[in-house]
Amino acid sequence: MKPPAPVTSTDLSVKSIMVPFRSPRDPLRIVYTYHMQDATCKCPRATATSARADAPRLLLVSYEFPPKGGTQSQWVTKLAVGLAERGWEVEALSVADPPTALLDEDLLDEVAHRVRVTRTYSLEPTRLVQAFRRLGGRDRARAGESAQPLRDPPHGARSYTSAPPWLVKLAKALFVPDEKVGWVPWAVSAGVNLHAEKPIDVVVTTGPPHSAHIIGRRLKRRLHIPWVANLMDPIVDYYALKPATPLNASFTRRYERRLLKHVDRATIATETMRRGLLQRNPDAAGRVGVFPNCFDPADFHNRHVRDSKRFVISYVGAFQLTITPNVFLEAVAALAARDDRFADDVRVRLVGPRDAQTDRAIETTRTEDFVDRVGFLSHAAATRAMVEADVLLLVLGPEPEASAILTSKLPEYLASGRAVLALAPEGEAADLVRRAGAGEVAAPNSVEAVGAALGRLYRQWQDGALPRPDPRVVAEYGCGPHLSDLDKLIRSLLQ
Numbered sequence: 001m002k003p004p005a006p007v008t009s010t011d012l013s014v015k016s017i018m019v020p021f022r023s024p025r026d027p028l029r030i031v032y033t034y035h036m037q038d039a040t041c042k043c044p045r046a047t048a049t050s051a052r053a054d055a056p057r058l059l060l061v062s063y064e065f066p067p068k069g070g071t072q073s074q075w076v077t078k079l080a081v082g083l084a085e086r087g088w089e090v091e092a093l094s095v096a097d098p099p100t101a102l103l104d105e106d107l108l109d110e111v112a113h114r115v116r117v118t119r120t121y122s123l124e125p126t127r128l129v130q131a132f133r134r135l136g137g138r139d140r141a142r143a144g145e146s147a148q149p150l151r152d153p154p155h156g157a158r159s160y161t162s163a164p165p166w167l168v169k170l171a172k173a174l175f176v177p178d179e180k181v182g183w184v185p186w187a188v189s190a191g192v193n194l195h196a197e198k199p200i201d202v203v204v205t206t207g208p209p210h211s212a213h214i215i216g217r218r219l220k221r222r223l224h225i226p227w228v229a230n231l232m233d234p235i236v237d238y239y240a241l242k243p244a245t246p247l248n249a250s251f252t253r254r255y256e257r258r259l260l261k262h263v264d265r266a267t268i269a270t271e272t273m274r275r276g277l278l279q280r281n282p283d284a285a286g287r288v289g290v291f292p293n294c295f296d297p298a299d300f301h302n303r304h305v306r307d308s309k310r311f312v313i314s315y316v317g318a319f320q321l322t323i324t325p326n327v328f329l330e331a332v333a334a335l336a337a338r339d340d341r342f343a344d345d346v347r348v349r350l351v352g353p354r355d356a357q358t359d360r361a362i363e364t365t366r367t368e369d370f371v372d373r374v375g376f377l378s379h380a381a382a383t384r385a386m387v388e389a390d391v392l393l394l395v396l397g398p399e400p401e402a403s404a405i406l407t408s409k410l411p412e413y414l415a416s417g418r419a420v421l422a423l424a425p426e427g428e429a430a431d432l433v434r435r436a437g438a439g440e441v442a443a444p445n446s447v448e449a450v451g452a453a454l455g456r457l458y459r460q461w462q463d464g465a466l467p468r469p470d471p472r473v474v475a476e477y478g479c480g481p482h483l484s485d486l487d488k489l490i491r492s493l494l495q
Helices: 073-086 106-111 127-135 165-174 179-197 212-223 248-264 271-280 282-287 328-336 339-343 356-365 379-388 400-404 409-415 429-436 448-461 471-475 479-492
Strands: 016-022 029-035 057-061 090-093 115-121 201-208 227-232 267-268 288-289 311-316 346-351 371-375 392-397 418-425 438-440
Touching: 016 106, 057 073, 057 212, 073 090, 073 106, 073 201, 073 479, 090 471, 106 379, 115 179, 127 346, 179 212, 201 212, 201 371, 212 227, 212 248, 248 271, 248 282, 267 271, 267 282, 267 479, 271 282, 271 400, 271 471, 282 288, 282 409, 288 400, 311 409, 328 339, 328 346, 328 356, 328 448, 339 346, 339 448, 379 409, 409 418, 409 429, 409 471, 418 429, 418 448, 429 438, 438 448
Parallel strands: 057 090, 057 201, 090 115, 201 227, 227 267, 267 288, 311 346, 311 392, 346 371, 392 418, 418 438
Antiparallel strands: 016 029
16 A cells, blocks of 8 residues: 655644654554644745756755754755755655754755755654653753753763663664664655656765665665765764674675665765775775865855954864863863963853763863853854854864864854864864964864963964964855756766
């Protein structure tokens, strides 16, 4: 029996929507509730986009999509809107009721009237966590709300599920490439139905989560259309996605090989990542390119710098795994103990979801008097916080894999025109900060090096001489030219 149609953007207009789903393999009806925040939720209502009637139709498959908050949803929003502006009829395929505590409803405004959104059910371990959070009344943290710290598991390990480390490791060991693989059957069924309504010309998948690429491969095979895979992070040799067991690692490498064997074109975020990918898969050399993290200049237009008599250092984003504020806070505490003027002037703003590990670090380093926990903000408010800072803090982990990372926040940091203090190993991010003349780079695990760099920036602030990123380098990371290149690449597959 044919599955009922998944919910589309036109349906997201009330507080709770009962969305009927049927398993692609089982006729059993599943009734699923899509919980929005309130009756005034700003949800797109248009079914049509601004594309011409004869525009080629592109299916963009991404688990990360508004109203889900975070950097990946922000990037996918820019990708969807950018392709629509370049003449594509964009149909986004995402998950219904994503199991997350972070929502950014403002991002929905950006896709309204430009992108049609279809959402489907997913069967995944985090649904259980989601159910427990709802029973406990901790289901959502809207942008701008002051959220309570997430419960932190032992030994400093942390994940978006707030589950114990052994349980997270077990879940990762059971699924390839990730635990979102339970989304695949419903998404593939929805893609086939959308193609039956009106033919799709090309499918573009983004990850992580990299299960989205399974959907792309199956739709390519069933619908006989080209497939482009965008890897925001590597599948193999990525610090945040380390396999739980040797067997899991073997299956993950096999998954990467199969992806690159079948995909028509693939893009990845940095040249270092591309080289690593091709070392493992040399046969894909002609089909893998670089699509860097980038910023939208419109996000930084008409932003006024707030006058402040304080030396404001802002970190925008989440702390996770080995990306922690501990070394930076130790450096702040040491410098404040030596310099009373610094202690009076400095203000550290942490913009992002709260977690117990960071709260403990603030308490341990006794920096409570210097630190403001702002909480999770919408993307628009987060970019405003960047502009209002004197120095923007970038933190990467000390792992060798971190040298390949050009985190998505760094281009936006540079676009804000603020100085940057980068706690990063030698590699892509450190090279860009230096090339842009944007500020200081220090080893992420050296309190002394971070303290010295912080001291230099403070003295420059006192003199009114903080560095500003070179506009010529900043312009290289504007999204416009890169989206145009991607547009040309995709169109070449239709010829």
